[in-house]
Amino acid sequence: MSNSGSVIALAADKADLYEAHIDTSQVDERRLLRKIDIRVVPWLGLLYFLNFLDRGSIGNAKLYHMETDLGITDKQYLIALTAFFFPYALLEPASNVILRRVPPSVWLSSMMFVWGIVMMCHGFLRSYGGLVTLRVLLGVAEAGLYPGIVFYISCWYKRSELGTRVAAFFTSATIAGAFSGLLAAAISNMDGVAGKPGWSWIFILEGLATVLCAVASYWIISNFPETAGFLTKEERVFVIRRLKDDMQFSAGGEEFKVRYIWQSLRDWKTYVAMGIYMGFDGPLFAFSLFTPTIINELGYKATTANLLSVPVYVWSCIVTIIVGFMGDRLGKRGYINLILFGIGLVGYIILITSKTPALSYFACFLAASAIYPTVPNSVAWVASNVEGSYKRGITLAMAIGWGNLNGAVSSNVYRAQDAPWYRLGHGIILAYIAIGWLSSAAFMFLLRRENGRRDKGERDEVIDSDNSGEExxxxxxxxxxxxxxxxxxxxxxxxxSQFRYTL
Known part of the structure; x- marks a missing residue:
């Protein structure tokens, strides 16, 4: 700060507690965190598990003659995959603004209920036009879930606690990747039941599970800390005070103002973050949609290919948890990103050059080790460096939306004519990962430079506590x-000026 009034103001700030009349001295912080963890993270993990399972199930269904039964070509199949991503990406920022104004228990549950119905409808498909229509509707219905969950979690935890929780919730995606292969292999045995092919039952049963969980979510999902019903008044106040101490000044509620949107739009961090998200989201969608197909084309039968994808996802689940834990403990999320993206570069270089199925299968493990852990690490990194609940929600949604929009590209890069080695597809994903590495390096450099400027006092405000009105x-x-x-x-x-970015 630039004048002596700032010292007086700082002293006053320490006494200016949220709900200062409430005594929180009896609240046990560790016990409270466990209570929040149990109530918030597991159910969100289940929702994202179903989300990822439903979204990627079309890749499993494809192996059980879906294209043949619908009479569609490989090109039409890719177009249908692409159609999903445009509404999915474009509606995410608006969804996060709505989420701050509509209770999460209502908004997230309603979203889930609708996409469960749409998923069930996939099981009754008869034509290519119907497939494209349902993929667009699925994109609309699912649009706000992932950025909404990320934003919601960021409103509960300190910056040093965020990575582990996001990793714990995101591992459900890797579990879904592993479980989808097992589930698809099991459900395929229902081929012919009620006159429907096995791939139809994959959609119907998975969609039904989503609908049932959506109904339960209306009562299970809690709202934001300031209104959460499972906390006592003292616990709610304690949570908000600790967030404010962690430089989350908007904890406790924030009135919506249009300028918060403009703050995000003019912030360079938003656009560099979009590059980071592009670096892992493009590969993420390609990996989840085409891993069974890639393994299948290497010489393994459909069910074997689905089953061989399981160990890859189990490994990525383990690595994701370890990386989330290390990110919170070390606080060096930028360096972790560079290492993970580097592993991904190695993995896809091997996939491009490999001429043996065993080596390509090994490279899938390296690719999974890079893609999946990078997601929660980057989410925590970006979220911890953006303050203001609306601004953070919009920045996250824009970055996630742009990253997801690149799924429209990556869902088209594995063409049937490139089988079995898919060198063009692997090369494009390699380029995505390189963009992620470069964007992470730029983010680190620019954050460090800005912290240096603040340390030198170049960003200091004038605190005029006596309101003198001087020029x-x-x-x-x-x-x-x-x-x-x-x-x-x-x-x-x-x-x-006193906010410090984390590297």
Whole structure:
């Protein structure tokens, strides 16, 4: 800060507690965190498990003659996959704004209920037009779930706690990848039941499970900390105070203002984050949709290919948990990203050059080790460096939306004519991972440079606690003049001079 008034203001801020009249001295922080973990993370993990299972089930169904039964070509199949991603990506920012105004228990559950119905309808497909229509509707219905869950979790935990929780919830995606192969192999045995092929039953049964969980979610999902019913009043206040101490100044509620959207749109972090998300989301969708097909084309039968995908996902689940834990403990998420993307580069170089099924299968493990752990690590990294609940929600949704939009590209790169080695597809995914590596390096460099400028006082605001009304000096014109430090940090969020970015 730039004047002596800031010292007085800082002292006043320490006494300016959220709900200062409430005594939280009897709250056990460790026990409270366990309570939140049990109530918040597992059910969200189940929702994302079903989300990932439903989204990727078309890759499993394809191996059981779906294309032949519908009379569609490989090109038409790829177009249907592509159609999913446009509404899925474009509607995500709006969904996160709605989520802050509509209770999560209502918004997330309703979203889930609709996509479960759409998924069940896949089991009654008769034509190519119907397939494209349902994939578009599925994209609309699923659009807000992933960014919504990420934003929701970020409103509960400190920055040093976020990685482990996001990793725990995201491992459900790797479990879904493993379980989808087992489930598809089992359900395929229903071929001919009620006159329907095995691939139809994959969609019907998985969609039905989603609908049932959606109904339960209306009562199970909790709302944001300030209104969560499973916490006592003292516990709610304690949670919000600890978040505010962790530079989450908007904890406890924030009135929507259009300027929060513009803060996100003009922030360079939003666009660099989009590059990071592009680097793992493109590969993520390609990997989840085509791993069974790639293994199948290497000489393994459909059921064997589905089963051989299981160990790959189990391995990625283990690595994701380890990386999430290490990210929270070490706090060096940028360096972790560089290592993970580097492993991915090696994996896809091997896939491009390999001429043996065994080596290509090994490279799938390297690819999974890079793609899946990078997602929660990057989510925690970006979320911890954006303050303001609306701004963070919009930034996350834009980055995730742009990353998901690249699924429209990556879902088209594994063409039938390139089988069995798919060198073109592997090369494009390699380029995506390189973009992720470069964007992560740029994010680290720019965050470190900005922290340095703040350490030198170049971003200091003028704190004019006596409200003297003196003419604005150069510092005030550049960085702003505020009556108190609280006013400065509420107004500026992560642009506040005392906020420090994590590397």
């Amino acid at each position: 604005m000096n150069e510092m005030a014109l550049k960085n702003g003049r505020f009556e108190t430090v609280n006013d400065a940090r509420r107004e500026k969020g992560d642009e506040w």
